[in-house]
């Protein structure tokens with residue numbers, strides 16, 4: 524879905540040709556949307572069945588909350604099934620590729636910096652312990668991991684041009700007139716590597732974030748991997764947690780090495796979502812003291 528979204532589509536540049544759908548983008552998108560719709564229908568059906576049987580009432584998941592909102596909605600605050608499904612689609616499109624690519628870049632950068640890996644494992648051993656699994660509650664106590672995550676989002680922002688924006692009024696930015704209705708891309712990738720802002724900008728150095736001078740709140744126009752303003756990432760709280768939790772778990776549970784004779788290539792492939800050009804292949808070796816810990820369902 525995100526690959527299709529990022530294809531430069533002739534129909535966008537020449538709307539008169541949209542009817543022909545020369546590249547077949549609209550056709551492919553319609554097929555995908557139908558597949559997702561079916562998937563959502565079955566998820567919603569399953570959830571409603573469980574709710575009717577009173578299963579899982581003690582803790583509410585996101586879908587349960589949305590279904591409740593829909594049932595309670597009225598003319599003033601309507602939430603239709605189509606809007607509910609659109610929210611689920613937003614979460615999938617916005618939240619899957621972005622996070623998984625960030626994790627892949629994080630693992631690749633960490634694997635080529637043994638001192639970073641060692642510091643992360645030391646922090647995790649102190650906070651979590653080698654005979655213990657990573658819990659969400661540990662996340663706030665891992666400042667070095669947080670700095671690593673921020674440095675990954677600086678060097679390899681998963682949405683390097685943010686999302687396309689469109690001014691509702693003509694405005695002037697930095698002396699340039701931006702006409703109403705134009706399509707504006709913000710090159711956050713370049714801002715994050717601007718040598719007038721960052722010392723040795725291409726160097727992976729998590730320490731630069733240890734003083735907490737830069738955060739991801741969107742108020743700092745030198746560093747905003749989640750965008751800024753009212754259309755900034757809607758999933759930032761979840762994204763930060765998921766990203767940190769996943770990297771913490773991978774690093775704490777395993778040592779990592781490359782397959783024999785392989786070298787690590789960090790080349791990026793540009794698109795709406797930034798990806799690694801060559802997928803990372805890495806071999807894990809368990810490192811926790813108790814093998815039983817690997818048999819748990821996570």
Ligand code: HEM
Nearest residue numbers: 613617618621682685686749750751754755756757758762
């Ligand atoms: C590392 C992970 C993530 C990064 C770096 C990221 C980054 C971004 C960026 C840059 C934007 C566009 C903001 C703008 O143009 O100003 C965005 C939008 C969005 N993101 Fe994320 N995102 C991540 C994960 C997630 C997750 C996990 C979710 C949901 C579960 C999510 C949901 C959304 C949604 C719904 C929007 C559209 C917001 C709107 O248009 O109002 N994102 N994200």
